[in-house]
Amino acid sequence: MTSVFDWLDTRADERRRAGLARRLHPRRVDSDLLDLAGNDYLGLSRDKRVTGASAAATLRWGAGSTGSRLVTGTTEAHIELEHELAKFCGAQAALVFSSGFTANLGAVTALSGKGSAIVTDAYLHASLIDGCRLSGADVAVMKHGDVAAVTHALKTRRTERALMVTDSVFSVDGDLAPLRELHEACRANGAALVVDDAHGLGVLGEGGRGAVAEAGLIGEPDVVTTVTLSKALGAQGGAVLGPRRVIKHLVDSARSFIFDTGLAPSSTTAALAALNVLKEEPALPEKVREVALTFSSRLREAGLRVTDPAAAVVSVLAPTPEQAVQWADDCRASGVWVGCFRPPSVPDGVSRLRLTARADLSDSDIERAIEVIVKHAPSAPPRT
Structure with a gap:
């Protein structure tokens, strides 16, 4: 009998022949490998101030958040982390998601949709690409770092609403997007700028406030920033920061927030502790x-x-x-x-x-x- 999944074996053989088969490498707790592959930029994932806070939160709240953020998945720690992230990064408000991936999905899909346009950089992270695909918007992909092409695409669009979506620091080469110029193009053409600052938070800007801060775009009413809590902050989760009305809209509309189990209290508290370490050690x-x-x-x-x-x-x-x-x-x-x-x-x-x-x-x-x-x-x- 032919299996309905025989085609998977064919695809697996093709990947092996092309040298593209992926393997999982379990990380041992006692490994003596020097880790230059992970994203623990500040070395905080094992900092006792962070792990201690995480362990205490587990004992207090339990192993998981028990439900979506709109049901039982929000704790005092979530609210405090959102307040402190917004304050640190200079935004009006913040919203914590279970991962940076879901934060990007939520921000892009909830702020676009049918009848809107999205202009992106060609080297966009996969989570933003998937958000664009799910959005139902008209998507135009521009050459990497080409501000003139972005400007032209925004100026000649046929929709009223538009987003320009970009990483701040691109995850493959580590180069920086021209955020100031992109913001100028957006403002001149009535578009919002959405910046994934996953690799900027904790690394760039005064005290690690991120690439958006370094570009002088803190608090701009037409800029939305997404971040991950799993890189410089050494924890887990993601967040969207921006104008208060944007965050309120995400609570009501972002499916990856509404229908997802909330970030575990242990990870939430770990990220908050790491943020405090960053403040103490700028x-x-x-x-x-x-x-x-x-x-x-x-x-x-x-x-x-x-x-x-x-x-x-x-x-x-x-x-x-x-x-x-x-x-x-x-x-x-x-x-x-x-x-x-x-x-x-x-x-x-x-x-x-x-x-x-x-x-x-x-x-x-x-x-x-x-x-x-x-x-x-x-x-x-x-x-x-």
């Missing part, structure tokens, strides 16, 4: 940026082709997908865990190692990482 963002610049300059000096990091993400380009995978495997076998990005996950089709800087890396950690990456580089890597 030098942490500068430290992580210094580490990223060190990785970039030292690896470039070794002859590798490396991106210029705007925040914590550093990409090291590889000649082929197969060599990128082997390079990452060799680094891992030598004790350094790096990310490996290759088609179709990378929009430009170029395979690379993806390194994430951390504020808690020691000088010896940095030297060890550079030594291992250079040692296992492909024999003929792309040159600068």
Whole structure:
């Protein structure tokens, strides 16, 4: 009997032949691997102030939130986190979601819809792409970083309402969107700007307030920011920040908020504790940026082709997908865990190692990482 899922085996074989089959690598609690693959930019996921707050919240509230935010899933910690995030980032209000992915889905779909237009950057994160696909809006994808193309698309649209949607720091190369220019284009053409600041919060801006703050767009009435709590804050979850009426609209309209179980109190409290650590130690963002610049300059000096990091993400380009995978495997076998990005996950089709800087890396950690990456580089890597 032919199975209705036989086609899955065919697709799996195609991915294996193309070197695109993915594998899960369980992270051991006692691992001695140097982690340059995760997004714990400030090293707060294991900070005792953060883990202690998380454990206490679990004992107080239980393991989960027990329901959607509109039923039983909202605790005092959720309200406090939203207040503190909004205050820290300079927004009127904030709304906490169960993840950065659901925050992006909620913001894009609830603020657009049929009869509206969305203009995006070509290197948009998958969560924003999915939000655009689900929105029912007319979507136009512009060349990466092309403000003139965005301006033209907004100016010539046929709809009254429009959004321009972009990452702040792009997750593959770590480059920064021209936020000021994009905002000018939006304001001149009656559009709102939605910025995913997942990789900016805790890394860029005064005290880590993010790329939107660094661009001078804090509190602008036509700017909405989404963030994740799982990167610089070392916890879990996501949030949308912006004008109070936008947040109210999301509570009433964002399906990924209304119909999703609320973020667990332990993660909510952990994120709040991490935010307090960031306030107490405002030098942490500068430290992580210094580490990223060190990785970039030292690896470039070794002859590798490396991106210029705007925040914590550093990409090291590889000649082929197969060599990128082997390079990452060799680094891992030598004790350094790096990310490996290759088609179709990378929009430009170029395979690379993806390194994430951390504020808690020691000088010896940095030297060890550079030594291992250079040692296992492909024999003929792309040159600068």
